[in-house]
Amino acid sequence: MSIDVGTRLRSVRLIYGLSQRELARRAGVTNGLISLIEQNRVSPSVGSLKKVLDGVPMSLAEFFTINIDVAPQFFYGDDELVEIGTDEVSLRLVAARRPARQLTILRERYAPGAATGDDALSHRGEEGGVVVRGRIELTVGGTARVLGPGEAYYFSSSIPHRFRNVGREPCEIISASAPPTF
Amino acid sequence: MSIDVGTRLRSVRLIYGLSQRELARRAGVTNGLISLIEQNRVSPSVGSLKKVLDGVPMSLAEFFTINIDVAPQFFYGDDELVEIGTDEVSLRLVAARRPARQLTILRERYAPGAATGDDALSHRGEEGGVVVRGRIELTVGGTARVLGPGEAYYFSSSIPHRFRNVGREPCEIISASAPPTF
DNA sequence: GCCGCCTGTTTAGGATCATGGACGAAAGTG
DNA sequence: CACTTTCGTCCATGATCCTAAACAGGCGGC
Numbered sequence: 001m002s003i004d005v006g007t008r009l010r011s012v013r014l015i016y017g018l019s020q021r022e023l024a025r026r027a028g029v030t031n032g033l034i035s036l037i038e039q040n041r042v043s044p045s046v047g048s049l050k051k052v053l054d055g056v057p058m059s060l061a062e063f064f065t066i067n068i069d070v071a072p073q074f075f076y077g078d079d080e081l082v083e084i085g086t087d088e089v090s091l092r093l094v095a096a097r098r099p100a101r102q103l104t105i106l107r108e109r110y111a112p113g114a115a116t117g118d119d120a121l122s123h124r125g126e127e128g129g130v131v132v133r134g135r136i137e138l139t140v141g142g143t144a145r146v147l148g149p150g151e152a153y154y155f156s157s158s159i160p161h162r163f164r165n166v167g168r169e170p171c172e173i174i175s176a177s178a179p180p181t182f
Numbered sequence: 183m184s185i186d187v188g189t190r191l192r193s194v195r196l197i198y199g200l201s202q203r204e205l206a207r208r209a210g211v212t213n214g215l216i217s218l219i220e221q222n223r224v225s226p227s228v229g230s231l232k233k234v235l236d237g238v239p240m241s242l243a244e245f246f247t248i249n250i251d252v253a254p255q256f257f258y259g260d261d262e263l264v265e266i267g268t269d270e271v272s273l274r275l276v277a278a279r280r281p282a283r284q285l286t287i288l289r290e291r292y293a294p295g296a297a298t299g300d301d302a303l304s305h306r307g308e309e310g311g312v313v314v315r316g317r318i319e320l321t322v323g324g325t326a327r328v329l330g331p332g333e334a335y336y337f338s339s340s341i342p343h344r345f346r347n348v349g350r351e352p353c354e355i356i357s358a359s360a361p362p363t364f
Numbered sequence: 365g366c367c368g369c370c371t372g373t374t375t376a377g378g379a380t381c382a383t384g385g386a387c388g389a390a391a392g393t394g
Numbered sequence: 395c396a397c398t399t400t401c402g403t404c405c406a407t408g409a410t411c412c413t414a415a416a417c418a419g420g421c422g423g424c
Contacts, residue, residue, distance in 0.1 A: 003242065005228055020372065030413050035373055042411055045381075046187050047225030060185065064243035202402065212383050217403060224381055227411075 006040035008063060009052065013038075016056055027055030110136055110171040115164035134171030137164045188222035190245060191234065195220075198238055209237030292318055292353040297346035316353030319346045 013023050013034075020034040029051055036042045037052070044052070046060070053063055137146045139162045146166060165171045195205050195216070202220070206213040211233055218224045219234070226234070228242070235245055319328045321344045328348060347353045 003228070003232060019370080021370085030415095031371095032373080032375095032414080033412055036412080039373085043227040043229030045225040045227050045411070046185070046231060048412075049228060050185060059246070061243065061246040064241070064246055201400075203400080212385095213402080214384080214404080215382055218382080221403085227381070230382075 003064075004040065005044065005049070006038045008066075009034070009049075010038045012053075012056060012058060012063065012066075018056075023052065023055050025055075027052045110134070110163065110165035112165055112168050112170065116162055134165065134169050135167035136171045137166045138162070139164075185246075186222065187226065187231070188220045190248075191216070191231075192220045194235075194238060194240060194245065194248075200238075205234065205237050207237075209234045292316070292345065292347035294347055294350050294352065298344055316347065316351050317349035318353045319348045320344070321346075 013020070016023075018026075020038075021031040024031040024034050029048065033042075033044070033048065034052065037044050037049075049063070050060060053060060135146055135148050137144060195202070198205075200208075202216040203213040206216050209216075211230065215224075215226070215230065216234065219226050219231075231245070232242060235242060317328055317330050319326060
């Protein structure tokens with residue numbers, strides 16, 4: 001046994017901003033089990049680990065695939081975008097290193113003070129985008145950052161997230177989501 | 183518990199052409215455990231499943247990622263190759279639907295009766311190729327097929343495989359492997 | 365201080381997993 | 395036909411997991 005299930009689980013849980021008890025409640029297990037797993041004092045059965053991950057939610061495939069060594073990159077500065085277009089058509093690729101992207105591009109505008117709601121969103125798929133005009137506060141997995149024009153984001157939509165325009169002028173975002181909803 | 187670990191394990195084991203006892207021996211567990219897991223009568227601990235998969239070998243991430251519903255496509259007929267080149271430079275892509283390919287092309291010749299060895303090969307990475315001239319018998323994961331000019335192959339190198347020229351004339355193959363060894 | 369409420373950890377015991385061996389069925393050999 | 399080998403399954407026992415509950419520490423309010 002060499003794979004560090006405990007550390008992986010702890011990382012996943014903290015990304016979602018949950019306590020051991022809260023995750024245990026959602027997963028239908030006891031908080032003690034979460035504690036023991038995270039300390040690598042037990043090797044959970046596949047069934048138990050599945051139950052725990054269902055409370056996040058995350059699939060077993062994702063759990064064993066994600067790289068917890070490097071923190072998932074949620075935010076991209078202006079210079080972190082990769083140009084993949086031509087001279088006539090410039091295409092700056094967001095999250096260029098992230099494999100298997102399948103996105104549908106959207107254009108979003110936020111009035112001053114507007115937000116996606118009081119509660120954080122959490123749904124299937126992935127999403128990313130670029131701020132074109134104005135400033136917007138984006139909260140992803142407990143980490144918040146204000147993005148300005150030229151800055152971008154990319155994250156798994158199942159991680160709770162929320163957009164809020166904290167500036168005085170309208171905010172415009174070119175965003176993308178997958179799988180396509182419309 | 184909804185994920186069918188048992189069926190997945192059985193599929194993986196049969197792809198490698200192993201009996202329960204043989205897999206158990208390689209993995210350092212008992213054949214009874216393999217039997218119980220494949221019948222879904224127990225939910226193995228992550229540690230145990232890891233040990234079992236180490237005997238194949240296969241990672242936990244692969245195990246939960248692979249699609250066992252559609253059998254992995256090892257062989258490609260002449261009409262199953264995809265043209266991705268230009269009029270001047272024709273590039274017919276093998277395993278076009280397989281994502282994240284990273285291959286180094288090789289050209290191989292096999293004299294009549296020649297083979298890669300008595301034992302099947304098994305190593306890291308992936309490989310594929312096209313028969314240009316002659317006929318060659320290719321065995322992959324217990325399944326054998328004789329390929330002629332224009333036919334091709336693609337598989338994960340960790341699955342035991344063996345090439346053998348069963349014809350009377352030399353055989354020529356354009357092959358590729360990853361990660362690059364030279 | 366002394367609550368109340370949260371956090372993660374620990375422990376005893378019942379539930380489940382994993383082992384070693386026995387069993388019957390099927391296939392090959394003399 | 396008997397004998398052997400290999401197959402997958404099943405069973406009793408010991409090992410491990412998982413639960414329920416107690417425990418210790420941190421933080422804010424009164």
